[in-house]
Amino acid sequence: MSSLFLKKSNLVPNYMIFIIPRWNDLLGTSFKGFYANRIVSKIHLDSVIMFSSLECAVTEKTGTSYFLFGCGLYFLKFELDNGTYILDQRELNGLLLSDFVYDYMATAPQVTLSDDDDVIINELGIKIPLDLSNKTVTKQTFIRGVLMRNIFVPYKEVILRMLEQGQKKESYDVDQTGFKLLSSHPSNYNRILLSEAFKFGNYAEYIKPTAGVSNIHFLADKILNEFFSPEDLTRISKSISSLKEILERVEVDTGFLFSMLETINKELPSK
Secondary structure, three states: OOOEEEEEEOOOOEEEEEHHHHHHHHHHOOOOOOOOOOEEEEEEEEEEEEEEEEEEEEEOOOOOEEEEHHHEEEEEEEOOOOEEEEEEEEEEEEEEEEEHHHHHOOOOOOOOOOOOOOOOOEEEOOOEEEOOOOOOOHHHHHHHHHHHHHHHOOHHHHHHHHHHHOOOOOOOOOOOOOEEEOOOOOOOOEEEEHHHHHHHOOOOOOOOOOOOOOOOOOHHHHHHHOOOOHHHHHHHHHHHHHHHHHHHHOOOOOOOOOOHHHHHHHHOOOO
């Protein structure tokens, strides 16, 4: 355990859709990066989307960090210095956010007003629970309209890419490839962190530089082993695998993405 380690909250089930519309806007950086030995001249989109299963807060002397685990995607549209337009993506199964970044996101200007603490839609982050059954019919109708206008229309492509990734047989296989964390932690700022197990697979394409993130390192195991017990890591892996199985079975009406919430919610382990 790290000498800086002070306190870890319990792993808490939290099934939700979590979206960061613009990763570099959230970090407050103008870093564009490189791709295929070319300079990235402009990033049009660098969204993060995750269907989460577990979350946890870890307090160190340097501050509090927030882990979110599930099935996710870092999706990009950008231009190279020679004018070439690129679509790229990286599969994720975890986010590691520093308290500064998390608080910055939580206090960003709202896009739409909501008096629900578990529904957040602002300029830097979107959090929607997959289970809305505890809401009144009136509230569900309101939330449905908000989702259609502010999420399912502007982020339709990102959501569909995520669902498409989830239905690939080889995706989100934690047992085979380990963890893939997008991090804003001060010691691993703006990096994707991978498990050592990923080295034994076909990882060459994944670790190639892409827009928006500074680099990709095989440090996920080191960090996770500092903060989580083997039992915790087994629980995390199982939760990701269970969510992956649900995504693999989901049939989504692309014309009415709200059905995605209803379909996935019916399959959740707590049901």
